[in-house]
Amino acid sequence: MAMYVGKCHRSLTAVQQVTKFAARRTLQQKHTRSAAKIDAFIGASQTEQKLNAQSYAYTASNEPLIGQTVGKIIDRTTEKCPDRTAVVFPQQVIRKTYEEFRQEIDRLAAGLLAIGIKRGDRVGMWSPNRFEWVLTQYATSRIGAIQVNINPAYRPKELEYVLNKVGCKAIISDQSFKRQDYYAMLREICPELEKSYPGEINSKNLPSLKTVIMLGEGHFPGTYMFDDILDAPSNEHFVEVEALQNILQFDDPINIQFTSGTTGLPKGVTLSHHNIINNANLVGRAMRYHTKHHIIGVPVPLYHCFAMVLGSLSGLIHASTVVYPSLSFEPLASLQAIAKERITSVYGTPTMFIDMLNHPDFDKFDMSSLSTGLMGGSPCPIEVMNQAINKMNTKDINICYGATETSPISFQTNEEDPVEVRVSTIGRPLAHTEAKVIDPETGDIVDVEKPGELCVRGISTMLGYWDDEKKTQDVVGKDRWYHTGDIAMMDDNGYVRIVGRMKDMIIRGGENIYPVEVEEFLYTHPKIEDVQVIGVPDERMGEELCAWIKLKSAQTADANEIKDFCRGQIAHFKIPRYICFVKSFPLTVTGKVQKYIMRQESLGMLGLDKNM
Secondary structure, three states: OHHHHHHOOOOOOOOOOOOHHHHHHHHHHOOOOOHHHHHOOOOOOOOOOOOOOEOEEEEOOOOOOOOOOHHHHHHHHHHHOOOOEEEEEHHHOEEEEHHHHHHHHHHHHHHHHHOOOOOOOEEEEEOOOOHHHHHHHHHHHHHOOEEEEEOOOOOHHHHHHHHHHHOOOEEEEOOEEOOEEHHHHHHHHOHHHHHOOOOOOOOOOOOOOOEEEEOOOOOOOOOEEHHHHHOOOOHHHHHHHHHHOOOOOOOOEEEEEEOOOOOOOOOEEEEEHHHHHHHHHHHHHHOOOOOOOOEEEOOOOOOOHHHHHHHHHHHHHOOOEEEOOOOOOOHHHHHHHHHHHOOOEEEEOHHHHHHHHOOOOHHHOOOOOOOEEEEOOOOOOHHHHHHHHHHHOOOOOEEEEEOHHHOOEEEEOOOOOOHHHHHHOOOEEOOOEEEEEEOOOOOOEOEOOOOEEEEEEEOOOOOEEOOOHHHHHHHEOOOOOEEEEEEEEEOOOOOEEEEEEHHHOEEEOOEEEOHHHHHHHHOOOOOEEEEEEEEEEEOOOEEEEEEEEEEOOOOOOOHHHHHHHHEOOEOHHHOOOEEEEOOOOOEOOOOOEOHHHHHHHHHHHOOHHHHO
């Protein structure tokens, strides 16, 4: 790629060469908003700052920040609504009130103290969406331990890396998930496990690991069972849990979440009580959770910020009921939960909404309880948003944008924004958050309507990457601006549109192409349900465009039909050379499309690997 940048005859930087289509589309989409709508920005009274010519925005708020630990929030909500349902796990047939929930949280917290887990110890959680996951989330917070979220899809080498990277003292593990045998994988990276006493592991490969706790029933040599921990505490351990609530600090680290690792080894994003509590509170207020009792449907995975912070924690702060329809996303289970539990707010990536909307039994389920929701993780086609609003009754649905490094949300749309704005922008900065768009080469703020790298700063910015000061400094400067790596354009009201990802830009014969604009055009084809565009190597052009297309049910098309649809509508060099019709896309557990896997698979599908 760098070779073709060098051959480009233009004098502008790569970011400055953003396509004319993108700039033109932004100008076409400029919308008028009344001052009242602007001032009514989500959650609290705002001080609106009129932008000057530069791409900088800050959202002030009268909503105070919360200076408490998660443990204090648990007590506050329980005392307020002890008999309200806190969590529902339909597949486990579990339903707990806030009082019951706190009792079980403290039972686990005391049990962890009883087996030697203390403040600052790292405790891995390796499981899909189970009740034990949220118990662990809050039990570790009550004793000052740091929960480490472990991707349920990890294989042995990935697991070994993350356990060692953060020095996990203990891991709480499911027995299996899909085709994964978790105990077998633990045994593979820790051969000493089978011959160890529970809590006394001495491993050559995992020197920090002392304790393995297995969920469910059965016997696994060298491990505790989860119920053993619940039965372990004495009265003094419960007294210690209570005493710790007045000792722990809200700036303490509480959670480590690993980045996807698609561009290198995963990095352990370290977040504090203050980070995630305030992010969860502000996003929840944006969803109007503070105005009435909401029932939140969370089919997204708990190991990721989307569910853990915006679902579980936001629900706790606002005394909502949180429903986890299934272990991992299942469209039918999600639809069943919406209808049966009378869910008012549903979460998901655009792909998840597409799968629910296109489920053959969709029309059998009552969606009338829904009024809002949260969609994020990737760009949302306007057709999908319209269907979510009209067919699922989520008229107030919000789009959110962020990163694990920002706890996670830094931008959110407003329920009063027109649908076109909600799908063409990521909204404006969250309350108490600054944003700017810069030239990535000079670091200077660019003018409004000009592309550059999006940077954000605020109370949600991570403490840093665990044990990796160099990588932390690569993305968070001394000025505390977090560099997102996304190319964005800001309008004069502070609304931001993501143009593309710096690393995803395709350079075809010296022309810079952002996949998102080609995808947005192809979404308008009446037969296309979903589409992703990637770059594949080409000897002459450097890269060519390849579109993976998922057609709507019962539809057929060929490559020529798709290309004919493009001709005369978008620039010739943006028309994909290769069209691959597929049934699905490779996804992360969080529902994000894995374009690097698509590139690898495309080489074989198109026979390009023979030329490599």
